[in-house]
Amino acid sequence: MPEAPCAGQWDLMFDPSREAEAIALCNSGCFAFEACRRVGATEEYGVWGGEPAGGAPVSRLRPLRARAVDLLRSGLRNVDVARETGLSSRTVERIRAELRSAA
Numbered sequence: 001m002p003e004a005p006c007a008g009q010w011d012l013m014f015d016p017s018r019e020a021e022a023i024a025l026c027n028s029g030c031f032a033f034e035a036c037r038r039v040g041a042t043e044e045y046g047v048w049g050g051e052p053a054g055g056a057p058v059s060r061l062r063p064l065r066a067r068a069v070d071l072l073r074s075g076l077r078n079v080d081v082a083r084e085t086g087l088s089s090r091t092v093e094r095i096r097a098e099l100r101s102a103a
């Protein structure tokens with residue numbers, strides 16, 4: 001199976017300051033484009049299938065993400081971070097994975 005253009009680029013796909021760059025990557029001919037866009041409709045942040053998650057501007061979610069990062073670094077469990085921020089557990093897990101890969 002081919003690899004998606006975003007493989008290994010979590011930082012880019014979830015960085016609000018690089019949203020245009022992430023969208024361009026999706027639009028570079030990704031085989032998963034349509035399926036990814038459908039998934040993104042139920043996600044809370046990041047770029048999926050060339051669109052911001054849920055159709056919301058990524059920048060709106062920046063404060064929530066920053067808060068989640070702080071809480072995760074303080075040692076809180078995913079479920080507690082999700083409750084504190086209002087983000088889904090799946091999104092919190094994704095943020096934790098980003099932090100792990102960046103360490």
Ligand code: SF4
Binds near residue numbers: 013026030032033050
């Ligand atoms: S469409 Fe989805 S799988 Fe493809 S590059 Fe964009 S985020 Fe990655």
